[in-house]
Amino acid sequence: MDTAKMWEEGWLQKQGEIYILRMFMPFPLKENNCFIIEADDGWIVLDTGVNLEQNNDLFISALKAIGITMRRIKAVYLTHYHHDHSGMAGWLQEMADVPVYLPVDDLVTWQRFIDTDSYFDIAVHECLLMGWPEEFVRELSDNINYINTYIQPLPEFVPYSAGLSLNLHGQEYKAIAVPGHTDGHVVFYNSAGGIFFTGDNVVDHTILHLTDWPHTYLSNPCDTHLEALTGLKKLDAGLVIPGHGKTFTDLKGKIDLIAAHHEKRKQIVYEAVKTPSTAWEVAADVFKPNQYIHIRRLVLAETLGYLASLLNGGQVERELTGNRYIYRRT
Numbered sequence: 001m002d003t004a005k006m007w008e009e010g011w012l013q014k015q016g017e018i019y020i021l022r023m024f025m026p027f028p029l030k031e032n033n034c035f036i037i038e039a040d041d042g043w044i045v046l047d048t049g050v051n052l053e054q055n056n057d058l059f060i061s062a063l064k065a066i067g068i069t070m071r072r073i074k075a076v077y078l079t080h081y082h083h084d085h086s087g088m089a090g091w092l093q094e095m096a097d098v099p100v101y102l103p104v105d106d107l108v109t110w111q112r113f114i115d116t117d118s119y120f121d122i123a124v125h126e127c128l129l130m131g132w133p134e135e136f137v138r139e140l141s142d143n144i145n146y147i148n149t150y151i152q153p154l155p156e157f158v159p160y161s162a163g164l165s166l167n168l169h170g171q172e173y174k175a176i177a178v179p180g181h182t183d184g185h186v187v188f189y190n191s192a193g194g195i196f197f198t199g200d201n202v203v204d205h206t207i208l209h210l211t212d213w214p215h216t217y218l219s220n221p222c223d224t225h226l227e228a229l230t231g232l233k234k235l236d237a238g239l240v241i242p243g244h245g246k247t248f249t250d251l252k253g254k255i256d257l258i259a260a261h262h263e264k265r266k267q268i269v270y271e272a273v274k275t276p277s278t279a280w281e282v283a284a285d286v287f288k289p290n291q292y293i294h295i296r297r298l299v300l301a302e303t304l305g306y307l308a309s310l311l312n313g314g315q316v317e318r319e320l321t322g323n324r325y326i327y328r329r330t
């Protein structure tokens with residue numbers, strides 16, 4: 001794409017010192033954001049897009065529009081491992097010969113996820129325990145194999161932990177853990193300018209899922225996630241730059257909306273446990289059926305997130321009956 005068109009059509013935007021590149025994505029959210037920012041000794045890329053030729057072209061055009069070459073890229077940082085954020089990291093690693101940094105807890109998930117044989121066993125076991133009918137579970141494995149085509153070549157990751165500090169455009173950004181959407185998800189916060197890179201935790205136009213089931217090791221992702229999000233309200237946010245969609249300013253207001261949304265849905269899930277039920281039965285009762293396997297997984301995942309919170313609060317209990325977990329109100 002020629003550089004004038006990049007700016008005109010908004011594929012590339014500049015917010016202060018931060019370049020925001022919109023990437024195409026063949027999933028329901030349709031696009032995601034990749035950030036290109038000057039650092040101490042070159043430039044860094046924060047999050048990428050899925051690896052498609054179209055996105056490779058967009059990235060190369062963006063560098064041209066900014067006026068830098070691939071050799072100026074020194075590192076890639078990822079807020080979390082999901083395909084739409086990590087997909088092009090391997091391509092970038094090959095093109096620019098750079099390290100790719102991933103939060104350490106996501107590295108654990110990632111390794112299990114790309115090792116599809118063992119992943120499939122774990123996923124099937126988890127899904128069947130929750131009452132997901134076996135014929136649908138098979139579709140999940142096909143879907144995983146399909147979306148894994150968008151992350152080739154696979155990068156070699158270097159793990160990093162929350163607390164990491166990056167110097168970007170002359171200012172300090174700190175990595176803060178916000179587990180839930182993935183176990184290792186981090187956000188980057190710049191206290192001097194009040195700039196927040198929130199990844200998939202807080203986006204303006206929608207509310208993304210708060211659990212990465214069945215890939216998660218968190219026992220109570222709902223409460224863990226909301227607690228971490230609420231902690232962010234203490235920080236002074238001026239500009240919020242999300243992983244998808246437009247930038248916005250009212251972080252606290254958005255976090256309150258997210259918390260209220262999940263509280264309401266948790267209550268609906270509680271009401272749906274009228275009789276002893278599997279999580280699958282509860283999810284089917286509460287949420288509209290969706291033909292898309294990935295969404296079906298997310299619906300069950302979210303239901304399980306709320307059920308785990310209700311379990312933790314003592315409002316429901318569960319028991320392994322045969323090879324299914326049955327939930328009932330206490």
Ligand SMILES: [Zn+2]
Nearest residue numbers: 080082181200
């Ligand atoms: Zn994500």
